[in-house]
Amino acid sequence: MTTAVVPLRDGVSGKSRLAAVLDAASRRRLVRVLARHVVTTLLAADGIDRVVVVTADPVFTRETLAGLAVEVLEQPADRQGLNGALEHAREVLAADAVGAGTHAADAGAAGTRAADMPGPDAVGPDTSGPDPLCADAVGQPGPRLLVAHADLPALTPADVTALLAEQAPVVIATDRYRSGTNLLLLPFETEVSSLSTGGKARNLGLEGEVGFRFRFGVGSLAAHLAEADARGLAASVVDRPGTAVDLDTADDWSQLPPEVRDVVRHEVPELL
Numbered sequence: 001m002t003t004a005v006v007p008l009r010d011g012v013s014g015k016s017r018l019a020a021v022l023d024a025a026s027r028r029r030l031v032r033v034l035a036r037h038v039v040t041t042l043l044a045a046d047g048i049d050r051v052v053v054v055t056a057d058p059v060f061t062r063e064t065l066a067g068l069a070v071e072v073l074e075q076p077a078d079r080q081g082l083n084g085a086l087e088h089a090r091e092v093l094a095a096d097a098v099g100a101g102t103h104a105a106d107a108g109a110a111g112t113r114a115a116d117m118p119g120p121d122a123v124g125p126d127t128s129g130p131d132p133l134c135a136d137a138v139g140q141p142g143p144r145l146l147v148a149h150a151d152l153p154a155l156t157p158a159d160v161t162a163l164l165a166e167q168a169p170v171v172i173a174t175d176r177y178r179s180g181t182n183l184l185l186l187p188f189e190t191e192v193s194s195l196s197t198g199g200k201a202r203n204l205g206l207e208g209e210v211g212f213r214f215r216f217g218v219g220s221l222a223a224h225l226a227e228a229d230a231r232g233l234a235a236s237v238v239d240r241p242g243t244a245v246d247l248d249t250a251d252d253w254s255q256l257p258p259e260v261r262d263v264v265r266h267e268v269p270e271l272l
């Protein structure tokens with residue numbers, strides 16, 4: 001089974017690199033239309049069992065995603081930034097994904113989730129299918145986590161399915177500069193101790209550390225490849241039109257296909 005996690009900052013501070021061309025209200029509408037697009041795309045993609053948005057602003061996020069079958073997980077104040085939000089989400093969701101027999105799509109169930117970690121709240125109706133952990137999963141990969149940024153206007157369900165079909169345990173969809181990471185797929189369980197490269201991990205000072213560290217930010221493609229390598233995990237890099245453009249700058253906007261720009265412009269006509 002694959003759980004998709006979408007990080008969404010809040011309703012006021014995002015898309016700051018577009019502040020020169022869009023005022024705060026327009027940026028807020030842009031964040032909304034982009035987030036709805038990414039979540040809708042993930043919900044429509046074959047192979048995605050659950051979609052969770054981790055955010056510092058649950059009120060804005062619930063309004064933004066009203067009507068969609070997505071869950072909202074609040075980012076605690078002591079887990080700052082994009083990487084902190086994702087580490088928190090992974091800790092909360094791993095219990096559901098890895099715990100035997102737990103129905104991962106039951107947002108309200110405690111399952112095997114750590115008692116001190118509140119789980120996500122559901123926004124819309126639960127339209128998920130049967131429990132994949134109870135299905136015949138022979139030959140299927142173990143539980144996986146797909147991180148997808150909330151600002152990918154050209155993302156399609158076929159892009160998501162293509163990532164899931166890659167053979168490597170770690171899959172990175174890079175940006176159009178081949179420098180960043182727009183989507184990242186990895187197994188939930190990447191404990192160093194379970195790897196055959198324990199010696200290498202020890203040399204790198206990773207012994208005892210749990211999990212592949214999220215290293216989103218400048219140069220995150222190289223950083224994520226290094227994380228995979230340090231843990232003895234093969235990684236593949238995906239570069240598709242639908243995954244490569246995250247809308248951060250006016251130049252990103254100019255790279256989008258006309259039909260994608262038309263959809264975004266419908267909500268944010270200020271974008272020329």
Ligand SMILES: Nc1nc2c(ncn2[C@@H]2O[C@H](COP(=O)(O)OP(=O)(O)OP(=O)(O)O)[C@@H](O)[C@H]2O)c(=O)[nH]1
Binds near residue numbers: 055075246
């Ligand atoms: N939960 C959470 N999500 C974040 C945080 N920072 C960024 N994100 C999300 O991570 C994704 C990538 O973010 P960026 O492109 O780096 O930031 P942005 O807010 O979209 O744009 P800038 O203000 O221009 O950096 C987007 O979906 C953001 O909403 C954070 O601190 N917490």
Ligand SMILES: C=C(OP(=O)(O)O)C(=O)O
Binds near residue numbers: 175179
């Ligand atoms: C966070 C990242 O990129 P951006 O800030 O461009 O969305 C990244 O590529 O890791």
